[in-house]
Amino acid sequence: MFVVVNDLQKKIPLNTYQIKKITKIILKHEKVSKVSLSVSFVTDQKICSLNKKFLGLNNATDVLSFDSTDEEVSYTLSPKNVKEVNGDIIISTDAAIKNAKRFNTSVEHELSLYVVHGVLHLLGYDDHSKNDIAKIRKKEKKILGILTNYIKKVAGKL
Numbered sequence: 001m002f003v004v005v006n007d008l009q010k011k012i013p014l015n016t017y018q019i020k021k022i023t024k025i026i027l028k029h030e031k032v033s034k035v036s037l038s039v040s041f042v043t044d045q046k047i048c049s050l051n052k053k054f055l056g057l058n059n060a061t062d063v064l065s066f067d068s069t070d071e072e073v074s075y076t077l078s079p080k081n082v083k084e085v086n087g088d089i090i091i092s093t094d095a096a097i098k099n100a101k102r103f104n105t106s107v108e109h110e111l112s113l114y115v116v117h118g119v120l121h122l123l124g125y126d127d128h129s130k131n132d133i134a135k136i137r138k139k140e141k142k143i144l145g146i147l148t149n150y151i152k153k154v155a156g157k158l
Contacts, residue, residue, distance in 0.1 A: 065121035089118030
């Protein structure tokens, strides 16, 4: 299982080891056996640029996921059948700061949620329809529940 974490921002000090650990816990829980994944933390400016370049959307977002798995494999499997993850997750720390205030949560919680959300996208979960949003939110909640004890142990260390 290969996971690399890149800290490309300066607003939040990150513990890349803990983030890598959280990512691996999520992937193991989802029974993913083959992993080549990068998780990068960037500014709103950078994520906006990527969102525009790759999705044609001229706005910042909290998380982007890019699947590098063979297209024939990644789009023919349902989320429950994905055993391989090969891709990139890009997370905006600016969004984590804003949303922690907005939703009265911690920045660590927001960052963990974004990692979960990004991994779920790579596993085939989508959030374009109301039904898809309900499915991904339910799965996020379940995984965050599993991570709760671990996150509490490392709170303030992400």
